[in-house]
Amino acid sequence: MKFKNYLEEVKKFTNEILIPNETLLEDEGNVSKDIIQEIIDIGLFGISIPEQYGGAGYNMEEQILLTYEFTRASAVYRSRFSTTIGLCSQALLDFGTEEQKEKYLPGMAKGEIVGSFALTEPNAGSDALSLETEAIKNDNGYTINGTKRYITNAPYANVFLVMAKTDSLAKGSKGISSFLVDSKLDGIKIGETPKMLGQKGSVSPEVFFKDCNVGMDSLLGGKEGGGLGPALRGINHARLHVAGTCVGQAKRLISEAIKFANNRKQFNQSISEMPAIQNLIADSYSEMLAAEALTLKAAKEFDKGHIPETEISSAKYFSSEMVSKVADRALQIMGGAGYMEDNPITRFYRDTRLFRLYEGTSQIQQRNIARKLIKNEDQR
Ligand SMILES: Cc1cc2nc3c(=O)[nH]c(=O)nc-3n(C[C@H](O)[C@H](O)[C@H](O)COP(=O)(O)OP(=O)(O)OC[C@H]3O[C@@H](n4cnc5c(N)ncnc54)[C@H](O)[C@@H]3O)c2cc1C
Numbered sequence: 001m002k003f004k005n006y007l008e009e010v011k012k013f014t015n016e017i018l019i020p021n022e023t024l025l026e027d028e029g030n031v032s033k034d035i036i037q038e039i040i041d042i043g044l045f046g047i048s049i050p051e052q053y054g055g056a057g058y059n060m061e062e063q064i065l066l067t068y069e070f071t072r073a074s075a076v077y078r079s080r081f082s083t084t085i086g087l088c089s090q091a092l093l094d095f096g097t098e099e100q101k102e103k104y105l106p107g108m109a110k111g112e113i114v115g116s117f118a119l120t121e122p123n124a125g126s127d128a129l130s131l132e133t134e135a136i137k138n139d140n141g142y143t144i145n146g147t148k149r150y151i152t153n154a155p156y157a158n159v160f161l162v163m164a165k166t167d168s169l170a171k172g173s174k175g176i177s178s179f180l181v182d183s184k185l186d187g188i189k190i191g192e193t194p195k196m197l198g199q200k201g202s203v204s205p206e207v208f209f210k211d212c213n214v215g216m217d218s219l220l221g222g223k224e225g226g227g228l229g230p231a232l233r234g235i236n237h238a239r240l241h242v243a244g245t246c247v248g249q250a251k252r253l254i255s256e257a258i259k260f261a262n263n264r265k266q267f268n269q270s271i272s273e274m275p276a277i278q279n280l281i282a283d284s285y286s287e288m289l290a291a292e293a294l295t296l297k298a299a300k301e302f303d304k305g306h307i308p309e310t311e312i313s314s315a316k317y318f319s320s321e322m323v324s325k326v327a328d329r330a331l332q333i334m335g336g337a338g339y340m341e342d343n344p345i346t347r348f349y350r351d352t353r354l355f356r357l358y359e360g361t362s363q364i365q366q367r368n369i370a371r372k373l374i375k376n377e378d379q380r
Helices: 003-028 033-042 060-070 075-095 098-109 229-263 275-302 309-333 335-339 344-356 362-375
Strands: 115-118 134-137 141-148 159-165 176-182 188-190 207-215
Touching: 003 033, 003 060, 003 075, 003 344, 033 075, 060 075, 060 229, 060 275, 075 098, 075 115, 075 159, 075 176, 075 229, 075 344, 134 159, 141 159, 141 176, 159 229, 176 207, 229 275, 229 309, 229 344, 275 309, 309 335, 309 344, 309 362, 335 344
Parallel strands: 115 159
Antiparallel strands: 134 141, 141 207, 159 176, 188 207
């Protein structure tokens, strides 16, 4: 199918299936089996996976245009397939052996294999290099011990991409390796699902590895000491998708706010006729357009064949800060109704707060951007 037609199909799917079923996500605490099947059927698990491995093979610009559409609906839907299409499959694509790619990617593209990305730990958040999980070599492979925290989709995962120390004496990231760990293996326990401020229906519990034995074939790329390279490959892909998600969420917030403002009358006029309300709408729309353009620019750079880390960090930083402001203004437009739970704006207000925290906090994006610019002083 031509990309343009697929984009239209995803737009229709968002309007007719995803948005109307949104409230069930919080009530039921998950994305229902039926909706997951529809997400699989329409091919969203395969958008980032090359055709050679059974995916649709869309480039980053196309993936971002699709993200702008399907994230007009609750971000909980996206969360359910994001760890597979971004964090895990992209690290595999660039760093996996051919056998590993053949083993996992076709199943991921079909939504049959769910990937979950296990980097963060109780003592290693922004400072991922300080991770403590260990993978000790034995005669048949490795034994993994450690605790991972906030692991999205862990209860649904078929495979975890686990970052662990294989050499505790090595300096920097050289002592870290990545493993593809089958979720059914002995020695893996999933913790309680923590209650979250927003994105209710998405799950990010702890995962405990206790004497979990994995074979040699679990080592990503078959090489020890790959450092955080594979993790960052997945994270950079995910960061750009998060930027696109913030744009999609802002589009929805703006349209809901306008709908409300047109219908609410005070002082014998619709509040949308009041300049103070119009200013809120205009500020939100302008900032959303800026984020949309910035994210597409980063995507186009990505498609030239390198990872534009500074542009990606800028897009993620700006877009996530932007959507928080847009959500706050949308809620303000609703007055007291914005503080009540039965509307999408209040839900999106809570949901969008996450985007400034994961895939690197805003402070970490600022740090990345400034450090890169300072290092490459001559090239600015
Ligand atoms: C809902 C959810 C889902 C997640 N899903 C996953 C997942 O699937 N897999 C996974 O591995 N991880 C996941 N994470 C983890 C997420 O990426 C981390 O929470 C994030 O990187 C921040 O780490 P932290 O929470 O430990 O905060 P910390 O690193 O402890 O940061 C605390 C504060 O200090 C600031 N800070 C830290 N270092 C610096 C610095 N050098 N300069 C300036 N400020 C700094 C931060 O910006 C923040 O404000 C998820 C998190 C959440 C909340």
